[in-house]
Amino acid sequence: MDIPYEVLVYLFEYLPKSDRAAASETCRSWYLAANDHIFLKNKVAIFYKSVLSDETFSPINIFENALITYYNYLFNEVEITNKLNDFWEKNGVNIKCLTLRNCDICEKVFVHILQNCQNLEALHIQSCKELFMSGRLLEGKTEGLLANNLENLKCLSLSGNQYLTDVLVNRFISAAPYLEELNLSSCSLQFHLGLVKKFYPPGSDVFHNPSESVLTFYFILQLIVAKAKTIKHLLFSNTLIDGAALKSLSEVDNLKLETLQVHSCDQLTNTGILALTTHQTLLKALDIGLCTRVTDQSLVHICKNLVHLEYLNIQRCRAVTDLGIAELGKLKKLKSLNISQCELITKDGLEKGICAEENNVLEELDIHSLNLDQTGVIMISEKLPSLSSLDLSYCFNAVTDTSIQVIFKNQVLLHTLKISHCDKVSDAGLTGMGKIETDGNNDDDGPIMSSMDNVQAPLKIHLGSRAEEEIMRDARRKRDVMRMCEKLTTDTYSGYSLARIKGLKELDISGCNRITDVSLTYAFNFKELFNLNLSRCQQITHEGIVNLVKNCPSIEYLNLIDCYNLKDEAVTEVVKGLRRLKQLELRVSFINILCNVFGISEWKAILQRFFKFYMYLHILT
Structure with a gap:
């Protein structure tokens, strides 16, 4: 018996677009249902x-x-x-x-x-x-x-x-x-x-x-x-609009703006922002990122008057300090916030602002390049449980094996996670095998502690350089985490690992050089992950790629630039195993290897055979 068209459309609403695309190849009726107006309008x-x-x-x-x-x-x-x-x-x-x-x-x-x-x-x-x-x-x-x-x-x-x-x-x-x-x-x-x-x-x-x-x-x-x-919506980003111009715009009779974007407008001053907050109180989205003359005074008035605001971007407004950030708690409808690259913001401002109490409204937070420590990230994780997107890139001191596990514990609704160049994160953090500070309660479901750091160092003098010592330390860490992972199964205990975030769709761990095949083997098991950036993760090898391809079959965009330990076998595994891959970024040396191994014509044939969709191959020289 054929399934009614309306029922098919209803069922397809629960599928990601890539799954709908795959389902549409089943038969003509499924093809038409998967391309119904409700899906095609966007x-x-x-x-x-x-x-x-x-x-x-x-x-x-x-x-x-x-x-x-x-x-x-x-x-x-x-x-x-x-x-x-x-x-x-x-x-x-x-x-x-x-x-x-x-x-x-x-x-x-x-x-x-x-x-x-x-x-x-x-x-x-x-x-x-x-x-x-x-x-x-x-x-x-x-x-x-x-x-x-x-x-x-x-x-x-x-x-x-x-x-x-x-x-x-x-x-x-x-x-x-x-x-x-x-x-x-x-x-x-x-x-x-x-x-x-x-x-x-x-x-x-x-x-x-x-x-x-x-x-x-x-x-x-x-x-x-x-x-x-x-x-209702005006966009004047990257223009010479100044405070006087914005003031005259804000005072227009009968104008009730919902969106204003003045991103990267260096001439914009507090005068214009103050007039905007006085006259355009129905604003829902405001982007003043890279407006270097904006100060705490503007942010105080924004938080006081624009109570309907749902999106706010103050990226690289370098004059904004904790004084202004502390007022963000007044924006009760705020769903998306970008305060990245604001050098004067610290944990104290966040604690008095968006983290003053538990916030179940905020869904997207971008704090990359902020001057925070790991206690700041832990606080954010505990106070903002409804986040679906979190960018912690370049927070060098904030993202550690301890703080990242607290994120895995609390932020189970995340769809997007970016921790690019947070090089303190290792396999111990991603797999849940590292140490984590608890509140003093010995919960049975807490992560297993690694005893690696507690082992007494042998009484001998190392003649190698610091870099060589770090390499040896990473090797020991990888060995210990691997042993602990091998002793556990997902049925007994998974810890506060990356695998807890079941609905993860986008992940950026580029530049996290301590991450190895152990993480790809034991922490990566995402059926919906479609965008993965592993560039400059130089310890990843063919073994990790094999497990990645097997456990994350929906990847469409993959970045492997500067992964120097990957050889032709790994790239071949990616090409053959990831059937939905659309964009693959590699160094040119990989392409030379593939052309030498397969020959140019055979390499093209492999691409045509294993990719049903258009694939973009980005080659860096």
Whole structure:
């Protein structure tokens, strides 16, 4: 008996996308159910450096004649010509989101695309300088857009285009009456009042004769004033926006922003942030990362007034100290927080802020490169039990075998964990065989203590260097942890090891040079892990890779750069064992080995045989 279509769709909702892709190959009915609208609405068809003008072998023909409908397309570094007009005429009505990134496209073809994509909801044109260079795009004298031609458009991104002018932006926005999001990040937005006086004399109508030479914040501000009731999201990252400009933006009548991104805006000051927190109290997402002039004063007002905030990024706001961080506890709805690279933040600020009491709301935390010790990480682990994403990279003194096991004990909901270059972590920590400080309670389920450090050193003088002593110490540590792991089984005890985090999907342990095959053998058993970074883990060998491939079959992205102990057998094991692998990053020496062993033609045949999906092989020289 066939399973009803609706039941299949319901069941597939519980599967990760890679599992759905595998299930879709079972039969036609499963294929259609796995590609139902509920799954495809966020799926993107990507064309990267593809040759689309070839009428016979163009990859776009696959989507043009597909049984299912794709709604989102991304064209990256491709040439789009009038040879694709049939595709737009046939599929354009179904396209909801279109992204053109670094594409070679002429004005006439672009207008033809927009005329056929009348249901477009999001349009991203990034770094397409030739499209805007002439200044005549959408001019209207020949084949421009009609009024309200983009009436369904809600998101417009023109980021990274240096030839944008006021008149070009006006043509886009005039055709989109219900626009909610505008992105002008990395554009040459001009704020100088002298330019405003030159192109817009006092008393003139800015919309009657927009400038064809420059892109001014003054004109953009007038557009926002006109669209204030619909605009909800603004992105001005990597521009020269300053405190005065942000103040004037915040004070626009009827403007109720939900998202503001001003990432990497060096001219932004406390004056603008204070005005923002006074007038835009409905903000849910705020990104002021790399704004070096922002201080504790801004953060205090943010935490006091923006009580609906769910996302906050203050990355590398180096003037922020514990005084401002201590106020973060007032943001009761905060779900995602990035305070990385803030050199003046310590454990004391976190203890008074987000860790003042148990926080079950915060889900994502990025504290990489903070000046913390292991007690700070232990505190975070105990006070933030609902984290799904945690970045502790470059916290050299904070991430140890002790603190990492506390994370494994408390953070069982983690999907993403990054501890890049935390070189104090060893196999003892990842496997749960190392020492851990408890609260004085001798719990039966506590981790087994390694007696390696308690063994009395032999009375002899070492003539080797410190590096040689460290190598010998690592070897003894690896041997002892291996012995303890061999004596245990998962049925009796697994300790506070990495294996406790059953739902882990992304893991970055690059630069953790004390990690060896022991961890890959006894701590890695993740059915959903799809992204793994092992670069610069120089003690990993073929033996560990064999166990990794067997226990983590869903890996799609694997980084093995600078793993010098890996030979051709290990790479061959990866190629043959990881059937879902899409991207593999290696050093060029590995490719030479493979070509020597298999021959170039046979190596290509292996890739084609064992990869059902597109694989990107990144080679470093």
